[in-house]
Amino acid sequence: MRESSTPAKAKGTAWESDIVGYLREQHNPGARRNVQMGARDIGDVDGYYLHALEAKAEKTITLADYIAQANREAVHAGQPFGCAVVKRRMKGVADGYVVRDLRTDVRLLNRMRDMEDALRLHSKAHWEALDKAHREAA
CATH class of the missing domain: 1.20.5 (Single alpha-helices involved in coiled-coils or other helix-helix interfaces)
Known part of the structure; x- marks a missing residue:
């Protein structure tokens, strides 16, 4: 792995963890991060009711890619809905955007x-x- 991707991966992992913490407090105490499964990925976070959740904390936002990925992962996860939770710059987790x-x-x-x-x-x-x-x- 290139060194430049390590901070981005850490940022993504922290965002996923922030989402899980928020969901545990506000929605589902059983929310958790998913293990990545490559081509059969089921989303980043489990426990967002009826959804495969794809967490995104990137400087450049590409909504079309996020939605395509979330919808694909919803099928893999057996969930009826997919969504992306996109980090809002300089804001906390509750101010993130849910996009579908x-x-x-x-x-x-x-x-x-x-x-x-x-x-x-x-x-x-x-x-x-x-x-x-x-x-x-x-």
Whole structure:
């Protein structure tokens, strides 16, 4: 490995670790970094619900490449959605960008809508309580 790639690799590893720490606190205590698997890679972080997560902390941002990679890795991971979490310069992990293509986002929102409709039909009171809690958290 070239010396110039060592700092970039360390920066990427630190970003992945920051994402895992944030997800453990805010989303899923079981979030963890994945072992890299080459051509059959399953994303950098496991534990972001329904997603293969590709972590990116690079000076030059190439969204098209990130999304293609995340979508490919979602298939390998058996997840319905892929996304890239891109580091925002000079900001903390909570200010990173979650990026996906519109096709993926529409599929995600359609699923969320369908699941909310199903919950509302099954238990309107439970849906109302969850809706209120999530609106207050915003």
